[in-house]
Every structure is written in structure tokens, then in C-alpha cells.
Amino acid sequence: MIPTKPGILRGYAKAVKKIYESGDATEYSYRKPLQSLLEALIPKEYNVVIIHESKRETFGAPDFKVTTPTTIVGYIETKKPEINLDKLPKKDKHQVLRYRERLENFLLTNYKDFILYQDNKEVASVTLLDENFNLIERNIEKFNRLLERFLSKTTPKIKTPEELALFLAKRARILKDVVLENMDDNEDLVGLYKAFKEHLISTMNKTEFADAYAQTIVYGLFMARFTLKEPLNRYNVVFKGIPKSLKVVHEIFKHITSELPDYLEWIIEELIAVLNNVDVDSIREKFRFGADGSDPFLHFYEDFLATYNPELRQSRGVYYTPIPVVEFIVNSVDELLQDKFNKRLHDKDVTILDPAVGTGTFLGVVLDRIHRNVKGTLFQVYLKERLINNIYGFEILISPYLAAHLKLSMILDQWGIRLGDNERFNIYLTDALSLTRPPEQAGLFEKYLDEESTKADEVKTKTRIFVIIGNPPYDVKPSEGWIAGLMRDYLHGLGVEKERAKNSLQDDYVKFIRFAQWKIEQAGKGIIGFITNNSYLDGLVHRRMRQSLMETFDEIYVLNLHGNKRRGETDENVFDIQQGVAIVLFVKLKEGKHKAENCKVYYYSVVHDAGALTRYEKYGFLRSNTVREIRWEELIPEGPYYFFVPKDLSLGKEYGKFPKLDEIFLDRNYGIITANDSATLAFTRREMEQRIKDLLSLPEQQFKNKYAVTDKNTWTVKQAKDAVSEDLKKNFNGNLQAMLDLRLQQVLYRPFDIRWTYYLPKSDGFFRRPVFNIMKHMILGENIGLVTGRIVKKGQFKHVFVTKLPIEFSVLSTTTSEVGYLFPLYRYIKNELTGKLEKTPNIKPEFIKVLKEKYGTTPEDFLYYVYAVLHDPKYRKRYAEFLKIDFPRIPLYNKETFEKYKKIGKELVELHLMKKNIPVDIGDKIEGDNLEVEKVKYDKKKQGVRINKTTILLGIPEEVWNYTIGGYKVIEKYLKGRKGRKLSLDELEHIYKVVEIIKRTIELVKELEKIEPKFD
Structure with a gap:
């Protein structure tokens, strides 16, 4: 118990008051009275020592540390008496918040008020002195209880x-x-x-x-x-x-x-x-x-x-691999060594590299596997004479590098083995994907860093590596230097897709695969065992990568672990990530390259029979199987795609005869990429106009507060303000209204969902990529554009729409690979002689000739035909696999069939452009009077959509609710896009017009299904 000593407390009050009234006191002036007070009040049996930590003004050390001979009790931070502890200055507030979060027992005081925080929670507070520094005697007991609580919290002996x-x-x-x-x-x-x-x-x-x-x-x-x-x-x-x-x-x-x-x-x-x-x-x-x-x-x-730092591993793509995954890879590699090369992991010439070693889990499992294979004291002989020299690792982050060395030493320690002072595993602090630059400094620390890098470079470029294993990181960034040269092989032959491939093929995991492939090529024989992102198994821009791997390796084993939330897969991932993963084992049996067709590719999906699996069910599968036990399916990957997943491409020759959209149209591109949708797009022209006016007139923070803007991605208020101000000054001589009339544009944001934006033709604070080279054709004059996708990762092809406006990047799907591409029907080209814009078809001249000869038709009629074909369920089903992997190909049926499709296609286009007058009466459709969208849910019983707890939009059949364009259920997406907003009358009428359009679309699609298409 803390004894009640009013006299000591009154003495403390007088001492503090005297210092304050001296007029030249600093924060430090008061610390001695506080330390004396605590030493006088705390009984000797507590056996505490109060240490005044700071020798000078610093930002980062608490003012007092309270300890016992065996443990730390807690910390005390002091502030000047005139500082209100509830309204701390910014710098102090940041410091105190940090201490609260990081210190289990923390007492804050301004010498009058005392606040106790334990485990980041305020647990007690008391005002001991009033504003005139008089002792508040009624609070003495409360202060004693606070002090007792502070002293009762000590750092326990850590046992786990x-x-x-x-x-x-x-x-x-x-x-x-x-x-x-x-x-x-x-x-x-x-x-x-x-x-x-x-x-x-x-x-x-x-x-x-x-x-x-x-x-x-x-x-x-x-x-x-x-x-x-x-x-x-x-x-x-x-x-x-x-x-x-x-x-x-x-x-x-x-x-x-x-x-x-x-x-x-x-x-x-x-x-x-x-x-x-x-x-x-x-x-x-x-x-x-x-x-x-x-x-x-x-x-x-x-x-x-x-x-x-829970964000740290995400920022660098660092994920620590579950043991069942690691053991499967290591055990399978050991079996392949036996079966294909008559070797084992511990053999003299089997060198092993983990190029992204992390905390050393893979190499730890290698040691464990060898320890099981080599019994007794013989293991120590193998370790000292062979394994220490044969096992290598690279790690770019120093903390996992250190942890890996510690882990391996602790593994050996549990087997009674200790490394000498000058013994170590060849795990180097280095970037696996780059070579050392010439050193410019000669300090001792730099010398040791250079030693690590030089030894690592020798492994990268000269050491013969037989086995490469690991879990490479996922982090998209441009290739530089040495690895960039190796990556050119994966870009070979991609043509116009190289620009898009720069993202997909610049992921670090792809670079690590390329590096490992190159290292095994240098060795002439060997094995790679990796777990990575599985997008390269069937990604369109990864086709040269797959071909290259088949040209290098004799056998490839693909164990698809799935777990891709972005594709709508419902099984659990073996990691806490959205992207699906796969284990792949690459085996090179002999030196040199060969034709891709000579490589045997084996595939197994962990979910193809059992359906959705939990993470732990997958772990169970991995524990009970190795490469020997799995019943592999042999694939026959064929050019030009060389897929590493099963595909039914038996209709490839038939489908390949049809012209592809990018072979028909001259120009196309993906949609506008905004830097921040919530800030750069508005629901109405008035909203967007007001936002621009506020952007130009309001202080930055005030603007952020009004529009709930956060600076994320590449969008910043300052950057946007500068761009708009420059545009106003340079192009409109300060005429704000003229600027708004030209720059405010409508954009097709989602199917049947049009938004407003401020559209500059160059990258600025609003857009990362305005894609003006294509979108200008939708702005400079009347036009129609076909919107479709190139790749379908989730479900079946439903990725087609039509527009008279520019489109946003994710118009068809929020899955980044399923971007929306715009094919304008016409281009507006400036005549260099007259200076006037000329409207010309965006169709290749040779194809226009084909259309005239075959159908005697116009570009509009051809667009109607294409739109109908792409909506035909027969077409979608027959060519389902091909529609997932590239732009659609368009069969050129005979003239009679063409006319049937064209007729239905024209009505579909006019419906989807909302050209037809569709009268709607919403009078009896709305049940409830709260029109704010909160939670959107379909009510099967009432055939309507609930937008909150009390309001439902009736008269929406279930097949309309389920109608999907691209990756979106149309009605659901429109409503969810307005969450937190009160629906206007215009928006309600729009919804019911779309309902009628979808009803008619469903009817027209059924008519399309009845057409029996014929070729000449």
C-alpha cells in the first residue's frame, strides 16, 4: 500500500509552485521535485529505482524509467504545467501516442494532472494540484491508487x-x-x-x-x-x-x-x-x-x-511459406534427384540455392531432410565437409537475412552441432536480380558489404547450381541492368502487347523464374522447385515465357493450388493473399535447348475433384503426397499460347480462320485510368463543376475535408489544382466557364452508369492515363464504340457493351486483367490541307473491301452484326475457351445469316445506348420512404431489391437482377456504386428503364439462339 502522506504532497505542491513562479522554469526544472516525491512515497519494500533518463532535450526517450533489480516497472513522461494533457501540441501528441502504443505501463503528467496508460488504454487519471498549484486533498487517495496500479505492473519473465x-x-x-x-x-x-x-x-x-x-x-x-x-x-x-x-x-x-x-x-x-x-x-x-x-x-x-509492421511484407511482397508447402517442394526435389539423376540432396555435386531466402525456411527443411536421410554422427561430417559449401541463399532485407542465419544455427544446435566463429552458411545479403556496382567508398562497413556482394555475384554468375528452390517475392517494378537482359527472352514476339507485358512480366516472381532458368541452363542439368503466383500458367502475355521454359526443360510438373479470389475461386489460399498460387517443378535432364514440343508437361489441380478446399485441407494434401504419389495429367501445350493448364482448344483451327477484332479495326485501346475514382469522377455535371471551382478556390485541407479525399495512388489535390490552373491560364485566358464547358465530359463508368469528369488530354492530377489518342474520337464528333475485353479470368465471356462516350478502364470488370477496350467505329482525323476534321471508318481498308464485296454493307451495319454475334449464346459456348484468352474473333457467315444478326444487333445497340424512348412509371414500385442506399440485397419473395432496412425497389424480376455484363450484375453494381447517396428521381427512373432494357435484351438473346448460322 502507498501510505497517505499529506505533508510530503504539500511540500511537492510548494516546490512546483515556486519553480513556476520563478518565471524562467523549463520542463526539466520540475523533474527533481517529482522524483523526490515518488522516492518519498514509494515504500522501500517495492525495491524500485527511479532513473532520470534524459541528459538533454531529445525526442525519443521517456523522462523517467522505474525499475526493480530484476525487471522494468514502467515509464513516466513529463510535460510543462501549462500544457493541457487532453489537448497536446502536435509534436507532443505524436510522441505520447507512440509511447502509449509501445510501452505496456506509461504514466503521463504535467506535474498537476496524472494519466496512467496500460497496454495502450487509459486506466486511471487524477488531478493532484489545482491551477494555482494547491494540493487537492480530496484526491490524495485517488492519486495513491493510481500510483499503486502503476507499481503493480511489471514486465513479467517472458516464457513463450x-x-x-x-x-x-x-x-x-x-x-x-x-x-x-x-x-x-x-x-x-x-x-x-x-x-x-x-x-x-x-x-x-x-x-x-x-x-x-x-x-x-x-x-x-x-x-x-x-x-x-x-x-x-x-x-x-x-x-x-x-x-x-x-x-x-x-x-x-x-x-x-x-x-x-x-x-x-x-x-x-x-x-x-x-x-x-x-x-x-x-x-x-x-x-x-x-x-x-x-x-x-x-x-x-x-x-x-x-x-x-503488418504492411511491411506486403510492400515488398514478402510472404513466409507454410511448412507443408516447403516440405512438399524439398521432398519432391529429393525424389526427382533420385529418379532422374541417381543423386540425393546431400551428394557432393548437388549445390542448392534459395534466391529469396527470407528467414531460411526452405534451407532449414533441406537440412532436416538430409538429417533424416543421413543418420547419426555422419550428418555432422556431411555438414562440415559438404553441406556448408553446397547450400546457398540470397536475401535483400537485412532482418530476414539475420533471422535465416539464426534459424539455421538454432536448427543445428538442437542436433548438438555448433558452427565455429569463422564458419557460416553461404547466405548472402544481396539482391538476387542485380550484380554489384563498382564500390565508391572504402570504409570498413562498405568493405564488408562489398565482400558479401562479391561472393554473391560469384554464385550468380559462376557457381554451378544443381537445385534452385524457394518462394520468390511478388512485386511489380521495372527490370534494370543484368536481369533486364535476361527478361528480353520472355518479351520476344509479343509485338504490340509488349507495353502491357511490361506490367505482367515485370513482377519479381517472373524475374526469379527467369534467373533460375538461366542458372540451370548454365549448369546444363538440374531442378527448380518454386511456389509462385499462378497467373503465368495461362496469362496471354506469358505465352513466350511458357514457350521458353518448355524449350529449356525436359519435364515440367504444375501443381495448381488455386485460391484466386480475383477470379472468383471460393477455395482458400495457402497464403493470406488474393492471388492464386502454384507449385512448379522444372527438370532439365540434358544440356542445350530443344523444341518446346519435346517438353513433357504434367498438371494436377488440388480442387478439380474435391471442389473448394480449406487451407488446412490443402496442407493435408501436401503432407501426404510428393511428386511420386500424384496422379498427374499430361498436357500437350501447343503454340502460340503453350498453356500450362488444361484447355479444350480442339476447335482452334476453325476459330483461328475468323478475323480478330484487332485485325479488323485500325485503332483501339483500354479505357481511361483515373488516379482516384472517388475524387476525379462525379455523379452529375453540377457536382463536377462545383468540385473544380472548389479545387481552384479552397485551401488544400479544406478541399480534402469537403470531399473526403485522401491522397492515394498518384492523385494529389496539389497536382490536380496545378494542372487545372495551368489549363485555365494557358488555354482559356482565365475564362472558367469556357474551360468547364469544354473539359467537363461524360464517361461510361460501368454498364448503364455514366459519370462526369474533368478531362485533360494529357496525364495530370486527375488521370494516370487519359488515353486521349482513342477517347478523342468519342469527343470530337458523334460516334459509336464497341466495348469488349481481351482476357476473361473469372467465369465465362460476357464482356461486351456499346457506348457513345469515352470509357473508364474497369468498365467491364474490377479484375485488373479484364480491362475494357474501346473500338471506335469512326476516327476523327484532321486534314492537313484544310485543317478540318474528317470522319473516317476505324476499319482497315482491306476489311472494308471484304464487307462491301460480301455483304454490301456499312460500318454501322457491321457493328450491329458483330454486337449480335458476341451476344449469341451458341457462339459464346462453342468458343468459350478462346474468348478467355484474346480479343474475340468474328465468324463471317453468309449474307442471309448476316442480315438476321444485323437486325437483332441493331435493336440491341439502340437499347444499350438508351436511344429508344422507354416510358416508365415508378409510382407503385417504391416501398418505403428512405431512398439512401445502405445495403443492397435481392428479395426473391418480393421480386425486388432492398436498398436499406425499410425500402425496397419492386418489380425487378430475378433474371433481370442476375443479368451480367462483364464481371458486373448490372442493377446491383449501379446501386452499390451509390452507397451512402440518396437516390434522385432521375436515378430511380434510370434504374427502371434499365430493367426494361434488360428484359428486352433477354428476349432478343433467345431469338439469337434460334438462328442457325451458315457460311458460304
Whole structure:
């Protein structure tokens, strides 16, 4: 119990008041009375020490630390008496919030008011002194209870990996924050940062460096705690705890043996104190690898990241691979080595590389597999004489690099094996996809970084690698340097698709496959075992990639694990990601290349028989199977696509005779790509006009607040404002109305859903890509455009619509691969002699000739015909597989058939352009008086759509509700696009017009189905 001592408290009040009234007090002036008060009030049996941490004004060290000889009790942060703790200045608010989140027991005071936070929650508060610094005696007991609660919270002895991960993550966040805030004033940190940029990651920013530094220190201390037999301190960590063979890490830790600034010293000392209080034996026992088919270190790192920075792994595409996946790959590779090469993983000439090693899970499982194969003390002989030299890994992030070394050493430790000071695995800190630049600095740290890079480059370019395994990261960015040269092979022959391929083929996982392919080509023989994004199995722009792989390898085994939410797959992914994944094993039996057709490709889908599987069912499948047990289906991939998934392409020759849309039309392109839909598109002209006026007149923050705008993607208020201001000044001489009349344009946003935007013909704050070269033809004069897709990833082909307006990129689907392409019927070309715009067909002259000879028809009639064909269920069904992989091909039936399709197609076009007058009466259709869209749901019983709890739109048949264009159920998408808005009368009438249009469309499609098409 804290004793009641009013006299001591009154003395404290007088001391604080005297300092305040002196007129020249700083925040520090009050700390001595507070420390004296606490030391006088807290009984000796608590055995606490109150340490005044800060030696000078710093941003990052709490003012007091309260400890016992064995543990940390908590922290106290002080502010000046005149500061209101409920309305802290911005800098103080940020600091206090950080301490609340990162420190389990934190007391905040301005010497009058005291607020106690425990586990980021305010648990107690009291005002001890009034505004005149008089003791409020009625609050003495309340203050005592607050103090007792503060003293009762101590850092417990950590006994589980989960507790340790949570604690280390919180302290790592503090360390990262203080490094970032103070590094410009610290020469050592600036030097380390420059070295990392120069020798490892040229694009590294200060935030990424602070993150790398914090994780390195935390994991280095963690490693030392499990290495040393004595308590940690800042000196033995360096000279005994960090292996000398890890020179880069060793050099970083030398920095902490010097005199550190307060903001670093207190947090590093705290980490050491808590790690010294860890029950090492208990945790070491829980870190036993492979005992129950698990990787406890992986779970530890996942727990750490979940608290430290859950976005980190996403930003760099870092995903830690589940053990069943890793074991399947490693075990299958070992079996293929036996069956195809009469070798094993531990054989002398079997070199193994993980080019994206992460925390070392794959190499850990390799060691475990070899340990099972090689019994007894013989394993240690193999390890020292062979495995240490045969196992390689690359990792670009220093914290996983360090964790990988720690994990492998702990795996060996559980088998009673320890590496010597100068022994290490060949896991290098390097970017697997680049070669070292010539060094420009000669410092010791830079020298060690260069040593790592030089050894890694030797492995990349010279060392013969027989087995490459791993889980490459997913991160789209341009190829540079050495890897860019290798990637040209995958771009070969793609023609006009190269631009789009730059995204799909610039994903890091594709580059890692290309790198691994090249390494095995250099070796002449070998195996790759990867788990990656599975989009390359059937992606259109990946066709040369697949062909190249078939030309290199003799056997390819594809285990499709699915889990692609973007394609509408309902099974669970083995990772926490949206993109589907596959395990692929590539086997090269002999040197040299061969024809793609000579490669045997085997395929198995984990869900093709069983339907949707849970993640754990997939793990079960992987645990109970290897490459030997699976009943593979042999595929016969054929050019030009070479699909690695089953496809029924038996009608390929028939379908291939038809002209493709991009062979018929001269110009086409995908839709406008906005930088931020919510900010750059409006429902009405008036809304968009007002937004532009506000953009030009309101302060940036006020504009953001009014329109709930967040600066995301590439859109920023400032950028847009600058672009509009320049346009107004340059092209309209300041005439705002003239500018609005020209620049405000309608856009087909979704089927039957038109929005307004401010449309500049160049990339600006509103658009990443305005695609003016195509969209101008829909603006400069009257026109019709066919809208369709090139690739269908989800479901069947329903991706066709018609427009008289520019289109938005996702007009047919929010799936990025199912983009909407616009084929204008006419182009508006400026005559260089007359200066006038001339309307000319956007159809290739040679095809116009065919149309005139075959049908004697106009471009409009041909568009009607095409539109009808693409809506015909017979056509969609017969050519379903082909319609998923490229622009549709159009069969040229005989003239009689042409006329039948044209007639129905014309009515469909006029319906979908809403040219026909469709009278609607909504008087009895609306049940309820709340027209705000909240939650959209179909009511089968009432044949209507509920937009909130009380209102339903009646008279909408279920087949109309289910009618889909592209990836959207039309009525549902229109309503969901207005969530949070009150439907206007115009919008209600529009909905019911669309209902009638869809009803008639369904009837016309049934008529199309009756047509028996004939060729000449």
C-alpha cells in the first residue's frame, strides 16, 4: 500500500509552485521535485529505482524509467504545467501516442494532472494540484491508487515465443521511430544509410533504413541471447554474441558499443534488460524445428511482423511459406534427384540455392531432410565437409537475412552441432536480380558489404547450381541492368502487347523464374522447385515465357493450388493473399535447348475433384503426397499460347480462320485510368463543376475535408489544382466557364452508369492515363464504340457493351486483367490541307473491301452484326475457351445469316445506348420512404431489391437482377456504386428503364439462339 502522506504532497505542491513562479522554469526544472516525491512515497519494500533518463532535450526517450533489480516497472513522461494533457501540441501528441502504443505501463503528467496508460488504454487519471498549484486533498487517495496500479505492473519473465515476439516488436517500433526522427543529426547512422543505398538497395529511403536498422538490432540481440552463456550487455553482444563470420552485422553492432545518444541508449539497454529476463531454456525448447512438421521460428517472425509492421511484407511482397508447402517442394526435389539423376540432396555435386531466402525456411527443411536421410554422427561430417559449401541463399532485407542465419544455427544446435566463429552458411545479403556496382567508398562497413556482394555475384554468375528452390517475392517494378537482359527472352514476339507485358512480366516472381532458368541452363542439368503466383500458367502475355521454359526443360510438373479470389475461386489460399498460387517443378535432364514440343508437361489441380478446399485441407494434401504419389495429367501445350493448364482448344483451327477484332479495326485501346475514382469522377455535371471551382478556390485541407479525399495512388489535390490552373491560364485566358464547358465530359463508368469528369488530354492530377489518342474520337464528333475485353479470368465471356462516350478502364470488370477496350467505329482525323476534321471508318481498308464485296454493307451495319454475334449464346459456348484468352474473333457467315444478326444487333445497340424512348412509371414500385442506399440485397419473395432496412425497389424480376455484363450484375453494381447517396428521381427512373432494357435484351438473346448460322 502507498501510505497517505499529506505533508510530503504539500511540500511537492510548494516546490512546483515556486519553480513556476520563478518565471524562467523549463520542463526539466520540475523533474527533481517529482522524483523526490515518488522516492518519498514509494515504500522501500517495492525495491524500485527511479532513473532520470534524459541528459538533454531529445525526442525519443521517456523522462523517467522505474525499475526493480530484476525487471522494468514502467515509464513516466513529463510535460510543462501549462500544457493541457487532453489537448497536446502536435509534436507532443505524436510522441505520447507512440509511447502509449509501445510501452505496456506509461504514466503521463504535467506535474498537476496524472494519466496512467496500460497496454495502450487509459486506466486511471487524477488531478493532484489545482491551477494555482494547491494540493487537492480530496484526491490524495485517488492519486495513491493510481500510483499503486502503476507499481503493480511489471514486465513479467517472458516464457513463450509469442510473448517475446510481441515485446520485441513494440520496442522495435520505438527504435525505428527514434532513428528516423534523429538520424540526420547522427553521423554514424547517416554513414550506415549511405552505405546501404550505395552497396545494397539504391532506392532505399530513410524510413526503410530506419526499419532495417531497428530489425537488425532487435534480431542481433535476440541471436546473441541464444548464443551467449552469460547475461547480455552492449559489449559482449558484439565480441561474443554475433558470429564474426557475419561481418556486416558485426560491424553494425560495433556502433552500439560507442557512446550513444539518449534516444538510442535507453531503448537498446531496455531490450538487453528484458532479453536477460527471458527464460531462454523454455523458449529454446519451443524453437525445435521439424519436430511436429512446423517451423516455430517462422511463426515467431510472423507474430513479430503482425505487431511491428503488418504492411511491411506486403510492400515488398514478402510472404513466409507454410511448412507443408516447403516440405512438399524439398521432398519432391529429393525424389526427382533420385529418379532422374541417381543423386540425393546431400551428394557432393548437388549445390542448392534459395534466391529469396527470407528467414531460411526452405534451407532449414533441406537440412532436416538430409538429417533424416543421413543418420547419426555422419550428418555432422556431411555438414562440415559438404553441406556448408553446397547450400546457398540470397536475401535483400537485412532482418530476414539475420533471422535465416539464426534459424539455421538454432536448427543445428538442437542436433548438438555448433558452427565455429569463422564458419557460416553461404547466405548472402544481396539482391538476387542485380550484380554489384563498382564500390565508391572504402570504409570498413562498405568493405564488408562489398565482400558479401562479391561472393554473391560469384554464385550468380559462376557457381554451378544443381537445385534452385524457394518462394520468390511478388512485386511489380521495372527490370534494370543484368536481369533486364535476361527478361528480353520472355518479351520476344509479343509485338504490340509488349507495353502491357511490361506490367505482367515485370513482377519479381517472373524475374526469379527467369534467373533460375538461366542458372540451370548454365549448369546444363538440374531442378527448380518454386511456389509462385499462378497467373503465368495461362496469362496471354506469358505465352513466350511458357514457350521458353518448355524449350529449356525436359519435364515440367504444375501443381495448381488455386485460391484466386480475383477470379472468383471460393477455395482458400495457402497464403493470406488474393492471388492464386502454384507449385512448379522444372527438370532439365540434358544440356542445350530443344523444341518446346519435346517438353513433357504434367498438371494436377488440388480442387478439380474435391471442389473448394480449406487451407488446412490443402496442407493435408501436401503432407501426404510428393511428386511420386500424384496422379498427374499430361498436357500437350501447343503454340502460340503453350498453356500450362488444361484447355479444350480442339476447335482452334476453325476459330483461328475468323478475323480478330484487332485485325479488323485500325485503332483501339483500354479505357481511361483515373488516379482516384472517388475524387476525379462525379455523379452529375453540377457536382463536377462545383468540385473544380472548389479545387481552384479552397485551401488544400479544406478541399480534402469537403470531399473526403485522401491522397492515394498518384492523385494529389496539389497536382490536380496545378494542372487545372495551368489549363485555365494557358488555354482559356482565365475564362472558367469556357474551360468547364469544354473539359467537363461524360464517361461510361460501368454498364448503364455514366459519370462526369474533368478531362485533360494529357496525364495530370486527375488521370494516370487519359488515353486521349482513342477517347478523342468519342469527343470530337458523334460516334459509336464497341466495348469488349481481351482476357476473361473469372467465369465465362460476357464482356461486351456499346457506348457513345469515352470509357473508364474497369468498365467491364474490377479484375485488373479484364480491362475494357474501346473500338471506335469512326476516327476523327484532321486534314492537313484544310485543317478540318474528317470522319473516317476505324476499319482497315482491306476489311472494308471484304464487307462491301460480301455483304454490301456499312460500318454501322457491321457493328450491329458483330454486337449480335458476341451476344449469341451458341457462339459464346462453342468458343468459350478462346474468348478467355484474346480479343474475340468474328465468324463471317453468309449474307442471309448476316442480315438476321444485323437486325437483332441493331435493336440491341439502340437499347444499350438508351436511344429508344422507354416510358416508365415508378409510382407503385417504391416501398418505403428512405431512398439512401445502405445495403443492397435481392428479395426473391418480393421480386425486388432492398436498398436499406425499410425500402425496397419492386418489380425487378430475378433474371433481370442476375443479368451480367462483364464481371458486373448490372442493377446491383449501379446501386452499390451509390452507397451512402440518396437516390434522385432521375436515378430511380434510370434504374427502371434499365430493367426494361434488360428484359428486352433477354428476349432478343433467345431469338439469337434460334438462328442457325451458315457460311458460304
